[in-house]
Amino acid sequence: MDTAKILREHGLRVTPQRIAIYEALAGTKEHPSVEALYDRLRPRHPGLSLNTIYKTLQAFASAGLVRKLATHEDMHRYDANPEPHTHMVCIECGRVDDLDSKADERLAGIKDLISNDTDYDLVDHALYFYGYCPSCREKRNK
């Protein structure tokens, strides 16, 4: 995929930093925080600052290119997939996974289901499940 093209299609300027940040986020399933992205990018992009990552992700989120997650940790995480989809959050280690896509499809109609029952004009939704991830579950069972 052509990252520059994706950025332009969202009305965003193209810079080497933005390309690097977007590709780092799109290339992982880990829903990283700003700090985590910074650590990952620093080896190949020594000049890049935390501040730039903050501002860039904010611009991406406003443009609808990425999604900002609120997982009850003391910082936010980001997801290169901006479509509403379901996240699993481990309350032990903080890990965040996407719900298996087939299971998520069954929840796709949620917005339509309730849009008739509210006075709000809906534009988005977010569903989080909290629990113990496989590896933390195992540790607890010992």
Added chain:
Amino acid sequence: MDTAKILREHGLRVTPQRIAIYEALAGTKEHPSVEALYDRLRPRHPGLSLNTIYKTLQAFASAGLVRKLATHEDMHRYDANPEPHTHMVCIECGRVDDLDSKADERLAGIKDLISNDTDYDLVDHALYFYGYCPSCREKRNK
């Protein structure tokens, strides 16, 4: 309802501050932040500190008496109803409402629906809808 009894049933000590904080939260549908609770309580409880409200709500949440909400604002809000239920968040003014209970009932089975499709041990979930509340919607249509 007897607030002292509710607190004791959740393994919490009873103090005048805790009673005041719980009743202030339970007596509103506005899902207030710590700061908002503080402003509301200060007139009748001049001694009460922000710190105490923070610590108290944290204790309440750990005991399963209240729910902490993450609405994408820069602070958290609290809900005296700890059961998983759906929240509507206005992306213009920040207002938070409960979804009409009848509509919410239709979503009650969500957890069971997906618990077979994940390796996580689920203990809780949260569903947020984002959009424009009735009064903000009206302003936008002008």
Added chain:
DNA sequence: TATCAAGAGATAATAATTATCTATTTTCTA
């Protein structure tokens, strides 16, 4: 009612996030 753990309040510390300011770089146009 005495004891003891836990809570309240004051103060200071943390840490994620944002604001500001200057130099640089894209993008758009002539």
Added chain:
DNA sequence: TAGAAAATAGATAATTATTATCTCTTGATA
């Protein structure tokens, strides 16, 4: 394709929600 206008990057400093610490007081229980 060069040049101007506008937005970006990066460095530094500032904000602010939230938590830690410490001492005194109070609630719960025997």
